[in-house]
Amino acid sequence: MLHAIINIEAYFSVAMKYFLCYLLCAVAIIFVLNQDVAEARYPMSNEALIxxxxxxxxxxxxxxxxxxxxDxxxxxxxxxxxxxxxxLNERDQVITTSSWLTMRWTDGRLSWNASEFGGEDIVIIFMDEIWTPKVFIPNVLDSDSLSIISPERGSILLxxxxxxxxxxxxxxATQCPINIYYFPFDTQVCQFLIFAQNQHTxxxxxxxxxxxxxxxQSTDWTSSKITNHNHTFQIPDFATNLPVANVSASIVCIMLDRNxxxxxxxxxxxxxxxxxMAFMTFVAPPDSGERIFLSVSMVLGLTVFQLLVADILPATNERSPILSAYxxxxxxxxxxxxxFSLVNINIAYGDSAILALKYRWLRKLCLDYLPRLTAVPSYSERIRTLHDETAQTNLTESSPNRNDQGVSLASLEKLVSRSEKTRIEARTVALVMDRLIGTMFIIAFMVLCIKTFIDFSGNKELPSDICEAYLL
Incomplete structure (x- = not known):
C-alpha cells in the first residue's frame, strides 16, 4: 500500500513538471507572436528612427x-x-508685455543624413532631452517668470x-522706471534684461x-522704436578660480510715446x-454778490485737477512734472x-476816507490818471455825473449846466456831501485796483504759459541706440 502511494505521488510530480513546461512555452509563443503583430502593426517612423x-x-x-x-x-x-x-502701470512703474522668444544654436552632435531616413529633415524633440541655454530676466516682478525657459512652455525644432x-x-511683468517730467508729452523707455544663468562668456x-x-498700442501709448544691445557684465567673485567673470547679456529696450x-x-x-475765469472776477463790480463765490469755485475746480494728476503719476523724489508745476x-x-477781491470789496464799501489819498500826487494818480489808463470813470467824472443826476431829479434851474466844462471840480464837490465823496473815492480806487490787479494776473499767467511751452519744447529726441543710452 505504501509503495502504491509513492508511485502515485511520483506520477503526479512528473505530470506537474510537464504541465508547467508546456504552460511556459505557450506563454512565450503568445508573447513572441504579439510582439511580431505589434511590430508589424506599428512600425517605427523616420522621426522615431532619427x-x-x-x-x-x-x-x-x-x-x-x-x-x-x-574650449x-x-x-x-x-x-x-x-x-x-x-x-503699463505708471504709478507702480510696471509694464506687462506678450512676446515670443526664439533661441537658435548649433549642436554638431545632433546632425544626420536626411536621405538615409526617408528625406526627413526636421524633427521635434523635448527640452529635457538635449542641452538648452538657461536664461532669466532679473528685473521681472513675478518669481515664477525668473526662468523664462521651461519644458512646459517651450518646444524645440531640430x-x-x-x-x-x-x-x-x-x-x-517687468520694472519700467517712469520719467514723468514731460508728462503728458513724455517718452518712456522700458528695458528687458536677459542674463545667462551661471555661464560666463x-x-x-x-x-x-x-x-x-x-x-x-494701448489707450495711452504707442511703440515707436525697439533696439537691443549685446553687453558683457563683469561679476566679481563668480567662482573660486574666477574672481571676475564676464557674463553675456542681452538688453532689449522699447520706446513708448504717450498720446x-x-x-x-x-x-x-x-x-x-x-x-x-478766476481772473475774470476782477471785471465784476465790487458790489457783485457772486464775486467771491466764483473765485472759490474756480479754486476748488483746480484742486480736483491736482488730485487727478496725483492719482495718475507715481510718487518720485526727482523733478516734478511740468504739468504739475503748471x-x-x-x-x-x-x-x-x-x-485781493476781499481787499477791493472792503475798500469799495469803506466808511472812512482812504488815508493814502491825503497825498496830492497819489490822489491825482489814483483818482485821475489811472482811471483813464484802465478805462474806469474818474473821480471828477463821477462827481459831475452824480451832480447832473441830482439836478434832473430835483428839476431845479439853478444847478450848473452838465455840459458846461467850465465849472470847476471844487465847486461841484461843495454840492456833494462828505460821505458821498468818500464813497466815490473808494469805489474809484477799488475799480482801478481791480483792473490793475487783473492785468497783473493775466500777465503772470501769460508768462507761465510761455515758460511751460518752453519747458515742454526741451523734450529732445532720444538717441538712435536707446539701449546704449539707458544701459545700467
Missing part, C-alpha cells in the same frame, strides 16, 4: 554643452518678437544640419535681435479756462484772487 539614432548614442549626454571642443563657447542667437503691450531652434511664449555668448509683430490728447482735453484745457501755479494764481 530620435533613436541621435539620442541613444553611447557618448551623448544632454547635460554637456553642444560643442566638440570644450569653444556656445553662440546663441536670441530673437524677441513682441506681440502686445498688455498694461534640423538635419544640427541647427536647434527653441521657441517659447513670454507674458512677463568663455562658455556661452548671446547675440540678440528684436522686432515687432505689430506696433504695440497726450486725452490729458490736454481733460486736464490742461479745463484748468486753463478755470484760471482765466497746475500748482494756476492754483496759486486763482487762489490769490480771493484775498
Amino acid at each position: 530620435r533613436d539614432y541621435l539620442l541613444n548614442q553611447a557618448n551623448f549626454s544632454a547635460r554637456e554643452r553642444p560643442v566638440l571642443d570644450s 569653444d563657447p556656445v553662440h546663441v542667437i536670441m530673437t524677441m518678437e513682441f506681440y502686445a503691450m498688455l498694461d 534640423t538635419s544640419d544640427g541647427s536647434v531652434s527653441l521657441g517659447t511664449p513670454l507674458v512677463v 568663455e562658455k556661452l555668448i548671446y547675440n540678440s535681435k528684436t522686432s515687432f509683430y505689430r506696433t504695440l 497726450p490728447t486725452y490729458y490736454i482735453r481733460t486736464l490742461m484745457v479745463p484748468s486753463t479756462l478755470l484760471c482765466i 497746475l500748482t501755479t494756476t492754483f496759486v494764481l486763482a487762489g490769490a484772487t480771493v484775498p
